[in-house]
Amino acid sequence: MDELDLLKKDWNKDDNKYPKLTYNEIYKMILKKSSSIVKWIFIISLLEFVFWIFISLLLKDTESMKRFDQLDADAVFTPLVVIGYIILALFFYLFFRNYRRISTTDNSKVLMENILKTRKTVKQYVVFNLIYLVIAMFAGIYIELSMDQLIIGQIEQASANGEVFKFYAIFIIVAVLVLALMIGVMLLFYWVVYGLLLKRLNQNYKELKKLEF
Amino acid sequence: MNKELEHSFVELLEKHQNIVHKVCRLYTNNYDAHNDLFQEITIQLWKAYPKFRGDAKFSTWMYRVGLNTAITLYRKSKRTINTQDFDGVEFKIKAEDYDDTEEQQLKTLYKAVHQLNDIEKALVFLYLEDKDYRDISETLGISEVNARVKMNRIKTKLRTILNP
Numbered sequence: 020m021d022e023l024d025l026l027k028k029d030w031n032k033d034d035n036k037y038p039k040l041t042y043n044e045i046y047k048m049i050l051k052k053s054s055s056i057v058k059w060i061f062i063i064s065l066l067e068f069v070f071w072i073f074i075s076l077l078l079k080d081t082e083s084m085k086r087f088d089q090l091d092a093d094a095v096f097t098p099l100v101v102i103g104y105i106i107l108a109l110f111f112y113l114f115f116r117n118y119r120r121i122s123t124t125d126n127s128k129v130l131m132e133n134i135l136k137t138r139k140t141v142k143q144y145v146v147f148n149l150i151y152l153v154i155a156m157f158a159g160i161y162i163e164l165s166m167d168q169l170i171i172g173q174i175e176q177a178s179a180n181g182e183v184f185k186f187y188a189i190f191i192i193v194a195v196l197v198l199a200l201m202i203g204v205m206l207l208f209y210w211v212v213y214g215l216l217l218k219r220l221n222q223n224y225k226e227l228k229k230l231e232f
Numbered sequence: 233m234n235k236e237l238e239h240s241f242v243e244l245l246e247k248h249q250n251i252v253h254k255v256c257r258l259y260t261n262n263y264d265a266h267n268d269l270f271q272e273i274t275i276q277l278w279k280a281y282p283k284f285r286g287d288a289k290f291s292t293w294m295y296r297v298g299l300n301t302a303i304t305l306y307r308k309s310k311r312t313i314n315t316q317d318f319d320g321v322e323f324k325i326k327a328e329d330y331d332d333t334e335e336q337q338l339k340t341l342y343k344a345v346h347q348l349n350d351i352e353k354a355l356v357f358l359y360l361e362d363k364d365y366r367d368i369s370e371t372l373g374i375s376e377v378n379a380r381v382k383m384n385r386i387k388t389k390l391r392t393i394l395n396p
Binding site for chain 2: 021022023025026027029030031034037038039040041042045046048049051052053054055056057059122123124125126127128129130131134216219220222223226227230231
């Protein structure tokens with residue numbers, strides 16, 4: 020008899036060795052809230068959507084955005100804003116569709132894949148936002164440099180002093196630094212939050228995938 | 233209607249609760265963690281219950297939801313670390329622990345099973361519950377052949393742990 024058969028004999032021998040919960044104890048349990056990773060993923064994902072909507076609203080209210088409004092740059096910004104909202108709606112739909120597919124009655128591999136797919140949708144949305152931010156930023160810089168009388172005046176002054184290169188360099192360096200800082204903070208956030216949350220799932224998913232070869 | 237559903241669910245779970253206890257026994261190693269996982273599996277079973285159809289056996293359905301919760305959804309809570317031992321689990325097994333007497337052998341075996349990874353434990357669990365390779369492959373989402381191969385590897389692994 021091999022080791023597992025010995026264990027099997029013992030495993031099924033005595034069912035009384037386990038705690039015996041009463042009807043009321045079990046009933047109380049079903050009233051409690053889950054603390055599963057799926058619930059956390061759902062909450063954090065929604066917060067991510069809210070965060071990006073909040074960021075876009077916040078940017079709209081800044082002084083420079085108000086100046087943009089006076090610049091008659093609608094031809095550039097209206098399409099950007101419309102595209103932004105359409106894509107937000109699309110990602111939101113995809114996220115909910117994937118989320119609803121998560122079912123504990125699926126087999127383990129499918130369940131893990133569906134959870135990871137839900138995560139992937141939100142991740143793609145974040146990547147989209149970053150790209151969108153870069154495009155909007157460069158569009159903004161372009162408009163500032165070419166249409167804003169205040170900036171044009173500064174450029175003219177800078178070129179009169181022979182410092183036009185320095186002026187552009189500072190402009191670009193500041194833009195890149197702001198972007199780098201944002202991306203850095205987000206990567207840290209992902210690393211900490213999802214690293215902790217999905218560590219076990221990723222490990223087990225890898226283990227299951229390994230069995231396929 | 234909801235009350236009826238609650239009642240039928242709690243009654244069924246009360247009757248079959250040992251399945252959940254057994255999953256908890258394999259995946260946790262102390263009393264608090266056991267209760268914590270039991271709680272989460274119960275919630276997941278309850279959430280999935282409205283979709284449960286009588287055509288599958290309640291117990292079979294429980295295996296799937298219970299294992300899925302243990303290996304995928306459950307987050308080990310911090311407060312469960314370093315509390316009292318439930319199954320007498322120690323993670324280092326010395327050769328002298330392996331005694332000829334059956335009881336000693338069993339104790340060592342349980343310890344060895346606790347050292348396996350989550351997926352291996354799932355295979356062992358289903359094997360101990362007398363599930364065939366078709367059931368195992370369907371529950372985990374792997375092929376029957378791979379389930380068999382993996383099971384043999386686990387047996388070898390256990391033998392190595394027991395006879396280093």
